[in-house]
Amino acid sequence: MISDQNFIIELIGYFASFMVLISFLMRNIRKLRLINTVGCVAFVIYGVLLNWSLPIIITNTAIAGINMYYLFIRKES
Structure with missing residues (x-):
């Protein structure tokens, strides 16, 4: 039986x-x-909730950083 905590982690x-899948359906960059x-x-x-799974954390932190760079520092043309 799945615990409430594991259920919430899975939902996240x-x-x-x-959200990542839906983002690729957007026409506006x-x-x-x-x-x-x-x-x-x-x-x-x-x-983090998966006992600090570094591959997940590092990859998604890098992608979020790249997104933030293009959203707020370098304006795309």
Whole structure:
């Protein structure tokens, strides 16, 4: 039987996956990057809750950082 804590962790993982997937349906690059960043942050939380899964945390932190760079520092043309 799955515990309440494990259920919540799994929900966070599914939410993260859903957000990343949905982001690729966006035509507007800013909207894509914003939604993708939400998914990446959720994946980082998910990685932490999975006893600090570094591959998940590092990859999604890097992707979120790249998204933030293009959203707020370098304006895309």
